[in-house]
Amino acid sequence: MKGLGQLINQRDWMGDVRMKLLAGPLLILMILGMMILPLPPFALDLLFTFNIALAIMVLLVSMFAQKPLDFAAFPAVLLFTTLLRLSLNVASTRVVLMEGHQGGDAAGKVIEAFGTFLVGGNFAVGLVVFLILVIINFMVITKGAGRIAEVGARFMLDAMPGKQMAIDADLNAGLIGEEDAKKRRAEVAQEADFYGSMDGASKFVRGDAMAGLVIMVVNIIGGLLIGMMQHGMDFGDAARTYTLLTIGDGLVAQIPALVISTAAGVTVSRVNTDQDVGQQMISQLFVNPQVMILAAIVMGLLGMVPGMPNLVFLIFTALLSGLAWLLIRQKDRALVSEEISAAPPPVQETPEASWEDVQLVDTLGLEVGHRLIPLVDSRQKGELLGRIKSVRKKFAQEVGFLPPVVHIRDNLELTPNTYVLSMKGAEIGRAEAQPGKWLAIDPGQVSGELQGTPTQDPAFGLPAVWIDANQREHAQVYGYTVVDASTVIATHLNHLLHRHSPEMLGRQEVQKLLDKLGDEQKSLVEEVVPKAISLTVLQRILQNLLDEDVSIRDLRTVLDTLAEYAGQQKDPNELTALVRIALGRAITQQWFAGQDTLNVMGLDAQLEQVLMQAMNGNGAMEPGLADTLMNQAQQALERHEASGEPPVLVVQHSLRAVLSRFLRRRMRHMVVMSQAEVPDDRTLRVTTVVGGR
Numbered sequence: 228m229k230g231l232g233q234l235i236n237q238r239d240w241m242g243d244v245r246m247k248l249l250a251g252p253l254l255i256l257m258i259l260g261m262m263i264l265p266l267p268p269f270a271l272d273l274l275f276t277f278n279i280a281l282a283i284m285v286l287l288v289s290m291f292a293q294k295p296l297d298f299a300a301f302p303a304v305l306l307f308t309t310l311l312r313l314s315l316n317v318a319s320t321r322v323v324l325m326e327g328h329q330g331g332d333a334a335g336k337v338i339e340a341f342g343t344f345l346v347g348g349n350f351a352v353g354l355v356v357f358l359i360l361v362i363i364n365f366m367v368i369t370k371g372a373g374r375i376a377e378v379g380a381r382f383m384l385d386a387m388p389g390k391q392m393a394i395d396a397d398l399n400a401g402l403i404g405e406e407d408a409k410k411r412r413a414e415v416a417q418e419a420d421f422y423g424s425m426d427g428a429s430k431f432v433r434g435d436a437m438a439g440l441v442i443m444v445v446n447i448i449g450g451l452l453i454g455m456m457q458h459g460m461d462f463g464d465a466a467r468t469y470t471l472l473t474i475g476d477g478l479v480a481q482i483p484a485l486v487i488s489t490a491a492g493v494t495v496s497r498v499n500t501d502q503d504v505g506q507q508m509i510s511q512l513f514v515n516p517q518v519m520i521l522a523a524i525v526m527g528l529l530g531m532v533p534g535m536p537n538l539v540f541l542i543f544t545a546l547l548s549g550l551a552w553l554l555i556r557q558k559d560r561a562l563v564s565e566e567i568s569a570a571p572p573p574v575q576e577t578p579e580a581s582w583e584d585v586q587l588v589d590t591l592g593l594e595v596g597h598r599l600i601p602l603v604d605s606r607q608k609g610e611l612l613g614r615i616k617s618v619r620k621k622f623a624q625e626v627g628f629l630p631p632v633v634h635i636r637d638n639l640e641l642t643p644n645t646y647v648l649s650m651k652g653a654e655i656g657r658a659e660a661q662p663g664k665w666l667a668i669d670p671g672q673v674s675g676e677l678q679g680t681p682t683q684d685p686a687f688g689l690p691a692v693w694i695d696a697n698q699r700e701h702a703q704v705y706g707y708t709v710v711d712a713s714t715v716i717a718t719h720l721n722h723l724l725h726r727h728s729p730e731m732l733g734r735q736e737v738q739k740l741l742d743k744l745g746d747e748q749k750s751l752v753e754e755v756v757p758k759a760i761s762l763t764v765l766q767r768i769l770q771n772l773l774d775e776d777v778s779i780r781d782l783r784t785v786l787d788t789l790a791e792y793a794g795q796q797k798d799p800n801e802l803t804a805l806v807r808i809a810l811g812r813a814i815t816q817q818w819f820a821g822q823d824t825l826n827v828m829g830l831d832a833q834l835e836q837v838l839m840q841a842m843n844g845n846g847a848m849e850p851g852l853a854d855t856l857m858n859q860a861q862q863a864l865e866r867h868e869a870s871g872e873p874p875v876l877v878v879q880h881s882l883r884a885v886l887s888r889f890l891r892r893r894m895r896h897m898v899v900m901s902q903a904e905v906p907d908d909r910t911l912r913v914t915t916v917v918g919g920r
Contacts, residue, residue: 254307261314265321268336274315275337275479281308282483282490289490295421296414301494302424308487309435312480316442319476323469324449338475357474360481361440364488389703390415392670396708396718403617425495439481446473516558519551588652590631590731593720598643602662602713603635614717622724626773627780628736630724646716648723650730656723658685660712665699667692667707675705685715686722726895729770737766744782755786759793764802771803775887776898777814784809804884804901811904818873818898824910827900828867828876831918834859838882853889859918860890864897867915877902877911 261274285304292298319338391412398408450469454460460468513519523544530540593615595603602611615633623629641647648656659682660666667677668684668691679694694702694709702709710718724731741762745752756762768789769779779785788809789802796802807814819825830838834856841848848856864874874894878886880901887899905911 254311258307258310258314261318265325266318268322268326271315271319271322272337274318278308278311278315278483279479281311282486286486286490286493289494292494295494296417298494299417299421301491302421305425305487305491308483312435312484313438316439316476316480319480320442320446323446323472323476324453337479338472341475341478354470354474357443357477357481358440360478360485364481364485387415387419389706389709392706392708393703393710396668396710397714422495425491435484439477439484443473443477446476513550514554516551516554519547519554523547523551589634589649590651591633592649592652593633593635593716594638594641594647594649595635596641596643596645597637597639598662599646599660599712599716600637602660602716609713610711611713611716614713615720618717618721618724622721622728625778625780626725626728627778627782628732628740630728630731633720648720650723650727655727656685656719658715658719660715661693662712664693664695665702665709665711666715667694667698667702667709670706670708673706675701677702677705677707685719725776728773732766732770732773734762734766737762737769740779740782741765744786748783748786751783751786751790755790755793760789760797760802764797764799765789767799768803768806771799772806772810775891776817777807777810778817781810781813800884804880807901808880808903811901812906814900814904815906815909818875819909823908824912825875825877825905826870826872826912826914828863828874828915828917829913830876830878830882831916834918835879835882838886839879842882842885848889856918857890857893860897861894863915863917864894870914872914874898875900876917877905877913 266274285301285308288298289301295301323338394403394408394411394415397403398405403411447470450473451462451465454465454469455462458465526540526547527544529535530537530544593603601607602609605612612635619630619633638647642659644659644661646658646660647654661680664679666682666684667679668689670689677692677694677698679692679698682691682693683689684691692702692707699709741752741756756765768785772779772785785806788806792802792805796805815825837852838848838856841852860876868874874896875898876886876890877900880903883899883901890897890899902911
């Protein structure tokens, strides 16, 4: 029975899919059929009513959509509804001209109702109303919506590179995952496609308005000729009969067209928020009691002018005054609630001090000024807490161990926009962030300047500007990387976590790594720790790797290498060098992913010989040699990075450790690799020489 139920559900699902796939072709066939086949009046009534209902549905969907992509099918719907109206015009024109001499209901009850009831049976009034509707639709709504769609498509295309860079920045900072990045990239592409399609689809609506005007003129002239020449009607009767039918036909088509055009204008003119159009209007238009009071005063003054409709104006004066009173009451209640919540607690007797009052130093801490509190308050929808969790998760996946929890607290001694990142009670980073604004970071290839507060990106020191939200799209068009305040703090935290990762790796974290590996490689763990080396020595080796940005995820290879060499060598630094050779393929992959030929920096042969002699002597460099080496390495690094290559210097194995410690004091991002760490299947090519001329 269970299998039978699943089969029935599967068949129902397949049936729904077939119906959705057939909806478009069936609609096209229906439209073509209406243009070719004659339709009875009752069928026209049904189709005209369906057209009106469809237009109302489209308008309501566009009103309740919170962003344009919620109604991504609108350009196609716009095309189909326009073709439906034109096909109905063709079908109704056929019936009006063939059967119009029989009376007002010859073309159906709907056309008769629009031609008689709505305009009182007066064809002159109907003609004026029809022309006004056409002018409103063609000159105002359609033209405005088309212009907005055209400008929106242009700005959307110009802003795409900046938006893609912002997505890449969030991905690199660990604020979003790969799936979220793919989804956001797809949304950016869909927005560009949507506005481009709307720009073209709006031309259909304008053409439909012009076609309606032409069809009306042709129907009136054709009706007069057919009525007088074929059916023997006099001029007055023919004009009255066919003009009313034509006006009814035009009105029943133009009113849905006007509704659809309004829906198009609503869709392309809205601003992306978490509210639909109705909620935006109510929450922003009827929110300030001062506006309501001033409007009530103006309406009251107009109501007291002699000759004005006093009662109507005074009614609106009372309504606006009542609305202002309600808004003032709501604000007073909100202020009272805030005062109650902010009131100091009742004074209590101070208890005796205990060991619970002793607070240990937090491994990682974040202190914020009072203006940054909303960023870390979940009750105020602060995004920073979630982004810090994402940063810790991404760090654990990339580096190989879980960083400590970040303890967040407010500090009223800080300036309002300042935040401080600390490790083990000591400050490691300090910067300012401005909530509600965006940081536009200059990656080096921007095409314009922005108005705002100049600053520097706290993570990488790049020039940046704090800008208002209304300049965000312009900044993206200029090529800036635009991020909000929460992203700035999270990126800064991510940068400092990587820089200080050796200090965060304690004995407890190392033991947890061993316990995790011991679930699968218990014998390997027991052979190395504590038989071959102590936990402290292993911690030191892992810290050495982290200090040079080497991931420790491959703990199995680390322990395999230590199991082989720990009996012969006890120095942690020498063991680190052997582990690096074993991890050489991963280190190379980190900097040269997918490259068979490695373009690196190398030492000049004469300089290398001098360094070898210095190392073989007393193991230290003379001050003059040290200054020369540092300056030449700095110049070579600038030339190498200017060509777009990774900042990797490859030297002989015996020089690697000393040069790495020496050079990375000033050039933190420089990577010093040993020739022994490069896999045999990769080709080294020295493109920049340190010390060469």
